[in-house]
Amino acid sequence: MHEIKEIVLEVLYAVMPITAVVFILQFSLIWLPTEVFLQFLVGLVMVTTGLILFLIGVQVGLLPVGQMIGAALPGTGKAWLVIFFGFVLGFVVTVAEPDVRVLAMQVDIVSEGAVGRHLLTYTVALGVAFFVGLAMLRIILNIPITYLLIAGYGAVFLLASFTPAQFIPISFDAGGVTTGPMTVPFILALGVGVASVLRGKSASTDGFGLVALASIGPILAVMVLGVFYG
Template identity: 70%
Template sequence: MQDIKDTVKEVILAVLPITIVIIILQFTLLWLPMEVFLQFLVGVVMVSSGLILFLLGVHLGLLPVGEMIGSALPKTKKVSLIILVGFLLGFVVTVAEPDVRVLSSQIEDVSDGEISQMVLIYSVALGVAIFVALAMARIIFNIQMKWLLVGGYGFVFLLAAFTPNSYIPISFDAGGVTTGPMTVPFILALGVGVAAVLRGKSSSSDSFGLVALASIGPILAVLMLGVIYG
C-alpha cells in the first residue's frame, strides 16, 4: 500500500507543474479552442493513470526480477553466459522502451520513410545490447569505467567525422531516449545483482555506470546507419 501511495505522489508531483503552466498560459496567452484544451486535460488524466500503473509494474515486477537474474547469473560461474544474457536483456528491454518508439516514429515521419521505424529501433536496441554486455564484462573483470567511456566517446567523435550531418543529432537523441523508464531500472537492477554476488554488497556501486555505457551504443548504432545510408 505504501508503494502505491509513494508512486501516486511521485506522478502527481511530476505532472502537476506542467499542467498548471499550461492552464495559466491557456487563460492568459494561448486561448486554445476549448475542445483542444479539454483534450489536454483528458490526456493529463490518462498519462497520470498510465504512469502510475507503469511505475508500479516497474517497482513490483521489473526491479525484483532484474536483481534476481543478476544474482543468479554469477552463480553459474560462466562468464560467457553472463555476458550473453546481458546482451539479450539489453536488446529486448530497449525494444520495449516507449521513448525509443516515440523517437523512431518521429524520425520516420521527418525523413519521409528514409529511416524506417523498425530499422532504427533494432539498431538502437543492438547498440544498447552490445554495451550492456560490455558493462557485464567490466563488472566481471573489474575494468575501470573511465577507459571504456573515453574509448567509447572517442570512437563516437571519430565516426561522426564520416557521418552525414543530419544523422549526428539523431544519434545523440537516440542515446538519450534509452535512459527511459523501462531500460534504466532493469539494467541497473541487473548490474546491482551481478556486482553484489561477485564482489559483495559493499561493492554494489560497481553496477553504476551501466546507463552511461548503454547510452553510447545507440549513438554509435545511428552513426553507423548514417555511414551506411549516407
C-alpha cells in the first residue's frame, strides 16, 4: 500500500507542472474554447489514472518478470539462448511501446502513407532487438560498453552520409522513442538479471547501458530503411 501511495504522489508531482502552465495560459493569454479546455481536463484525468495504473503494473509485473527471465536464461548454459531471447524480447516490447506507435503514426500521416506505420514500427523494433541481443553478448563476453558505443555511433555518422536527408531526423527520433515506459523497465530488468548471474551481484552494473545500446539500433535501422527508400 505504501508503494502505491508513492506512485500516486509521483504521478501527481509529474503532471502538476504542465497542468499549472496550461491553466495559467488558459486564463491569461490563450482562452481556449470551453469545449477544448474541458477535453483537456478529461484527458488529464485519463492520463493521470493511466500513468498510475501503468507504473503499478511495472512494479508488480514487468520488473520482477524481466529480472527473473534474465536470471533464468544463463542457467540453461547456452549463450545463444540468452542472445536469442534478448533479441525476441527486445522486439516484442518495442512493438508494444506507445512512444514508437506515436512516432510511426505521425510519420505515416506526414509521408501520406509512403512510410507506413507498421513498416516503421517493425523496423525500429528490429533495430532495438538486434542491439539488445548484442548487449546480451556484451554481458556474456564482458566487452567494455565504451567500445560498442563508439562503434555504434561511428556507424551512425558514417551511414548518415548515405541516408536521404528526410530520414535522418526520423532516425534520431526513433532512437529517442525507444527509451519509453514500456521498453526501458523490461530491458533494464532483463540486463540486470543476466548480469547478476553471470557476473555476480557485485558486477550487476554490467546490466546497465542496455538502453544506450538499444537506442542506437533504431537509428541505424531507420537509416538503412531510408537508404532503400532513397
